[in-house]
Structures are given as structure tokens and as C-alpha cells.
Amino acid sequence: MAELLNDRDLKFLLYEFLDTAGLSSRARYGEQSRDVFDAVLDTACAIAQEHFAAHNAEGDANEPEFDGTVVHMIAQTKTAWDAFAQAGFLAAHWDIEEGGLQLPEVVLRAAMAFFCSANAATTGYPFLTIGAANLLRAFGTPQQKKLYLAPMGDGRYAGTMALTEPGQGSALGDIKTYAVAQEDDGSGSGSYRIFGQKMFISGGDQNLTENIVHMVLARVKGDPQGVKGISLFIVPKRLPNPDGSPGERNDVALAGLLHKMGWRNTTSTVLSFGEKQGAVGYLLGKRGSGLGHMFQMMNEARIGVGLFGACIAYRAYLLSLEYARERAQGRLPSCKDPLSPQVKLIQHADIRRLLLAQKSIAEGALALCLFASSLVEDQHSHPDSACRTQAGHLLEFLTPIVKSWCGKQGCLSNDMAIQVLGGSGYTRDYPLEQLYRDQRLNPIHEGAEGIHGLDLLGRKVVMLDGACYRAFRASIAATLAEAAPYAALQPLQAVLERSVAKLDEITAGLIELQKNDPDRGLANATIYLDAAGRIVASWIWLKQAVIASACLVKNPGSDEAFYAGKIQAARYYIEWELPGASVSFDLLAQNNAIPLDMRDEWF
């Protein structure tokens, strides 16, 4: 079986590109060090190989079924869930007082990368549970934490996020699910009855855990329309008894399962709340702040979706690389001798292009996601408060890009992986076609691509008086300065510098236009997102190339192939893919309105 990730690359990203080992100087991580992190990653890799990768194809071929009473799924899913939980991954990053190990965020996400690469669909369950538990940790009352947190940490309960409804997806401000406050039963827990339908809820029902904790967005009856009226509720599938054991069924019914293109082993459910007397729900956090609270989980989930995009591309890249090194086919244009042995696919320039493009996307995306996770880390645990703020600002700007660039480019990368295999890539004998289908979800869930374009151009660039944009610009400027001493990187530095200057100009223009004409100003937000994504990816590659160059200067000859590969991929991305941004910039500079002006009746 091929590897799930390139171990050398992961170590490069964690310990050379990022200073993960340095985290042990922070009080929170004083007990930890690189050998602990490496051991955690080894366990992740082993469980991902044995219990996740092994049933990826089988889960795809045998999607979960609902017989009207219970959901059936292949048995390996439960074994995988149990192995993940028993190893301690669900609660690893929690505080010691919460029963966790205080594992750094970036190490947790690096560990998750193995699972995402091995089997995205089965990884969906722990991924959502970690997110839901984080919401409880952030906003739960001591009593709520007491009831739900421990079983979500040891794998007895799973979690979901229930936002989407049959009628509402992107525009959550208009959701219809509502909550009715109950007369206080004296417990002070402030229970509500929830009524409404939710759709596309991943893991909304399954046979893995004895209970499921739904994090549900609903509007308390009488609260204002729009975002300000939305609250967040804990709605368990079974109402926990005071001792924490799951009790009677709540009024939450599985109305049906959806049948999908990929991620088949993750159940996608339609859930009915309150078909009878109303589902019992408990307010989590502040009434009316539900969407804001949920955004905490969504921001984290967005980096997580980026990571799925990165890792699904990464796996396909490694598989196609292995294939290209083994399959002999044809001869080079210069060879006319039919008796000469055929060359391996990797000897063909066009195949190397396909592989290099994949490398630039897969490794670039993994680097970007881990970088974002390190910002989440810094935002919380950096000893310097100015650095914490700066990390938060940069993260705000990068989140829509991390989410979108990895998924969108990931789709292109998975497409190229199939191309490397030719006809074999199109058959079900190889995992490439499944990875391609799995990847296709990432530009849709956690906010479709178009929504992230609006988020970036409509909110993030102007947020806090432009502080988030400035944090991003300062970070790029620092990398550009670091690249200056290396002659081989100077051309890359120059191209990127020009592109960033152009981005400044375009951004300023579009901010102005939005003030007078928001519809026009945001009409092309998605191509703005695409161009910004290319610039961010180029920056991440230049950062890697600077480190690689420094290592080659410091220890010439050591690990040369690895570092040379990094530099070549940076050159490829900046010389071949960054120019795509110019096309978008031209359209954006003209405020080109061809799609906007197209009329419904002209189609």
C-alpha cells in the first residue's frame, strides 16, 4: 500500500517551515517536545493505514442504508471510530483539566492529515465530533460540559453541526427551524422545544455511538428575523440521564439518507426535529449569538475542509507518482530505436508536468493548512499579545482562501492524477476515480466557493479597518525580504512582488466600487478569490523555497534532492500558475460586467 503522506515533507512542514518544536517553550506545552509529536503522528499514521485506508473503497462501494429504523454501515467504520477514540485523538487537544493532553492544534491537524488522506468519509465522523465538542468547550455551562464533554472525548457520543435546511443553505439568516422556551422545570437548564427540518447533516445518524449530540441553529419564537435572531442549541439524539448515560429517545427523527457522488461512508441525513411534542434542546451560549458561536466551529471546520482538499490531492499525487515510476511506456522523441527498452512514464516531460503541478498543489495546500493551524495555535497560546492579535488578523484573511484554494485546486490536481494513469486511472481498479469524486465535495460544503469569494472581498478585506488585509501584506513583505539574498529566488520574488502590488490596487478599487454599487463591486468576487488564492499559494511556496535554499547553503549536499524538489515546485507554481491571476486582474480592473449584465431571458 502506498504511503498516505510523504513523511519527509510533513516533518519539513512542521519543523522547518513551521517552528512546531519551539512550542514546547510555551507554558502550555512545557511537558511536550518533538519526540512526543512524532510519536503522536506515528500512531495516527498506523491507525489511518490499518483502520481507515483499508476500507476506503469498501465504504464507497457499500454506502450506508436506512431500513426505516436504524442505519447500517460496513462494520469497519465502527472499528475505525473505536481505534481513533481509544488512541485518544478526540480529546487530545483539550486542557488537562478537561481530561485532555493539551496537544498543540497544529500537531492535532497534522495527525488528522493522515486520516483525511486514508479515508475522508470515515474521518468525517471524528472530524465533526471534535468540532462540536470544541463548541461545548467554548460556550457550554459547567453542567452542559459535565453531561456531554466526557462522552464526546472518549467516543461514546458523536457530534454534528446542523445548520442547513431543505430551503436554506448559503443564506443561513433565513432558516425556519424554531425553538419554543419551556416553562422552567426548576433545573435551571433552560430547555427549549425545537421544531423544523435540517438537511445534509453529516453523521446525523449512524450506528457507531450510543448517542449523538446535534449542534442546531434555530430561532427562538418571537426573536428577530435575520442573523441576529439565530441561537445555537444542543439537541441530543437521546436525552442523557443525570449520570451521563443515554436515556430516552429525543424527538429527532431520521427522515432519510441522501445518496452522494463521494464521501459515501459519511451518512448525509435529513433530520426532522419535533414531529411529535418537539425535540428537547438546550441553549448553548448566548441567545441570538448562535451564528457567531457556530462560526467559531465553522472557521475551524473550514481549515479542516481545506485539509481534506489537501490530503485527497496528496494521496492521489503519491499514487500517480508511484505508477509513473513503474509503468514503462513509449520512448523519448529523440529515440528512434524500436529495439530499445521503453522508458518509464515519469521520463516523459508531459507526465512530469502533471506530477509537478500536483506536487505544487498537494504539498502547497498541506503547507497552507498547517500554516493556518499554526495561526490558530498562535492566536491562543503565543506569549506575546501583539503576536496573538496579528495571528488572528492573518487567519481571518486566509480562512476563505484556505477553504477554497485547497478544494478547488485539489479538484484539478485529482484530475491530473487520473490523467497520469491513462485508462487505468478511469477504472475502479485504482483508487484515483474515487478520490476525484471525494474531492469534488470540498468546494461545496462549509460554504460554497462563491460564498467565500463574497466573504473575502465583501468582509475580510475591509474588516477592522483593513487590519486583516494589512496583516497579510506584512507577512508577504517579510517573505519577499527573506528571499532577496538567494539569486535563484530573485526572479520569483520579483514576479510575486508585482502581483501583490496589483492585488493592492485592485482591492482598493473594488472597495471603493462596493461603497457605491455593492452588486457591481462584488459581482466578480469569485475570480478575486481565485487570484488571491494564487498569490497566497505563491507566497507559501516562496516561504518553503527560502527555507530549502537556506538549508542547501548551510549543509550543502545534505538532503539535496528533497530541497531541490521544493525549489523546483516553487518555481513551477510561481512561473506557471501565478500568471493566471493576471487574467483575473484584468477583468477585475475593468469591472468587467459580462456575466452580471447577462439576462435570464438570454439563456
Added chain:
Amino acid sequence: MKILVPVKRVVDYNVKVRVKADGTGVDLANVKMSMNPFDEIAIEEAVRLREAGIAKEVIAVSCGVAACQETLRTAMAIGADRSILVESDVDLQPLAVAKLIKAVAAKEQPQIVIFGKQAIDDDANQTGQMFAALMGWPQATFASKVVVSGDTASVTREIDGGAETLEFKLPMVITTDLRLNEPRYATLPNIMKAKKKQLDVLKPADLGVDVTPRLTTLKVSEPPKRGAGIKVADVKDLVAKLKNEAKVI
């Protein structure tokens, strides 16, 4: 009773190794390394014996470069109580390792030493046997079941025809086969705990052992590519082909 478990750091079993172009060995640059899978089974068995109250202490020992400390930490996260690294940059061959373990055993006085039956990098399948010979101890190789009671052990061994069960008197050597057990994972809480366990580092010179290699590698090459299969008409045809063409019977 103490149990000593030697563990080796090897190329991870998921890695597809590539022979170096100059034929001097396999390319180890940047490949993932982990504990030899048979040694994981050995640690697991020792830990189970301790959990059953039969052994008091499990000591993992590794011979090799400084990075073997990681392997020892894994052994301690699986459950070994403490560990010893005999650190050396020399290419350690089975006889050298057997001698080093002998020196460690002289200090620690274990009643059982559990080796993996072989290491998946060079597949030598020698170290346990050489160690048993140096100690003059009985050896139960390819174990698939171990039952210890008092100063004897009953070990089921995998043999060509199936399995055999033999009685041994302690102290003894066991080498593990795949079916012996399914090793547990190093869980995250146990990884954290392992960090606090004792790890001593010694040098071969401290133990008075000469580890100079006795064998030289002339050349390493890829195994020949497997040709396409053919269909045979019947058993007679098969036997004839095995005799005359493949010349294996």
C-alpha cells in the same frame, strides 16, 4: 521476573524501498522509519505477561543510531517500563547485536528475552538464535502462543507442517511470529507518560563489545521482475513444468 525485549528501528513497512543507483544498498534518505513489526509483537507479549502478573518489569533495548530513542519511546508507550539504547553509528550486524544484548542481559538478568523472529529490513532471522547460542539458553523461535508458569514456559511454534507445542525451562529466548498477538497502538496518553520513563544510553565500548562488521555487502540489486503467468492444462502439466522449466522440483 524481568523480560528484556530488543527492538530494531527499520524502514516502515508501507515504504516502497528503492535500490540506490550505484548498487551499494537501498535508499534510506527521507524514508519513514518505525519499529520492526515483529518487535512490536514482542513488546506486546512482554507487556501482557506483566499485566498478567507474571513479569515484574519489561525493559526494551535497541542497538543503533541515536534516532533509535524514538523507537524505544514507542516501546515504552506500548508499555515497556524503561529502556536502554546501545548507541553506535556502525552498521550493526546480527552477531554484534546478539553480543550487545548478551552484555545487557548480564547486567539486567532477565528470565526471558523476546526477539522478533526477523527484522523486515534485512530479513536475516539470526539475532535471537545467535543470542541463545551465546547464552547457552533454550530458544523457542517463531512463537504463536506463550504460556508461562513458574520457571517453565509452554510455547507453540509455527513449523512447516503447522504448529508444535514445546516446554522450556527459564531462562530462555522467544522469537515472535505474526500470529502471537495483535499489538496495541501507542495511545496518546501513553505517549505522554512514556516521555517520563527512564531511557539509559550506553556505548558498545561501555559493554566491552567489538561491533566491527564481519560481512561485506558486494552489491544490492532489485529482485528480477516477475514475468507473466501462464495457464496450465492440468496437474500433470504443472508438475512437468515445475520440473523441467522452472527446475524447482
